[in-house]
Amino acid sequence: MDDVTRTDYTGTGISEDELAPTPLQQVRRWVDEAVERSRAQPDVPEPHALSVATVDADSMPDVRTVLMRVLDERGPGFYTGTTSTKGVHLAANPQVAASLVWPAMFRAIRFRGRAELLERDLVEDYFTSRPWGSRISAWASHQSQPAASRAELQRAYDEAAARWPDTGSHDDVPVPDFWGGYRIVCDEVELWGGRRDRLHDRLVLTRVAEGSLEDAAAWSLHRRQP
Secondary structure, eight states: OOSOOOOOOOOOOOOGGGOOSSHHHHHHHHHHHHHHHHHHOTTOSOTTEEEEEEEOTTSOEEEEEEEOOEEETTEEEEEEETTSHHHHHHHHOOEEEEEEEEGGGTEEEEEEEEEEEOOHHHHHHHHHHSOHHHHHHHHHOOTTSOOSOHHHHHHHHHHHHHHSOOOSOTTSSOOOTTEEEEEEEEEEEEEEEOOGGGOOEEEEEEEOSSOOTTOGGGEEEEEOOO
């Protein structure tokens, strides 16, 4: 590259004595701080943006960005079409990696583990909470399939909108059978804190026993070189 842009990271990193008692509490702390910053400044526009990596049948990795809409003791999660490319990959190979990145805060969280389908009641509750237009789009889009044109997508949207008009009710659009979600059951959670001279902090929580993200005894902590 002829023009190389270099930014020295001015974050304060993270130390072992700063960690919350459990992985879940620490993840929530950083997510909450990212959300708080997003409300105050424009440099964290989508604090829940989650990059999700899967592997296809030929062992080729694939990555895309979704929104993390679930975070509890069982792991982070997201909603999507289960017949999408990511859904097809996860049905064949549930191993998954994901990351939350907040460059302006010099922070990132990495998750590694396996994906499990979210419970149907969670899926239905979340779907009915979405804006009407988003629910219509779920029906209009055959997620990940080729699209002949933008006009084709718009026609599909208009047909779905005519079929299920906006009545102001949360249940005026049914939940598609092909719409669902996934939870990442983590085996590893890494906290990355950027520091000057590329001497970053990487604290890794690794599963050593059965237990949730709220069970401190299920995790061991070590530092990874940057």
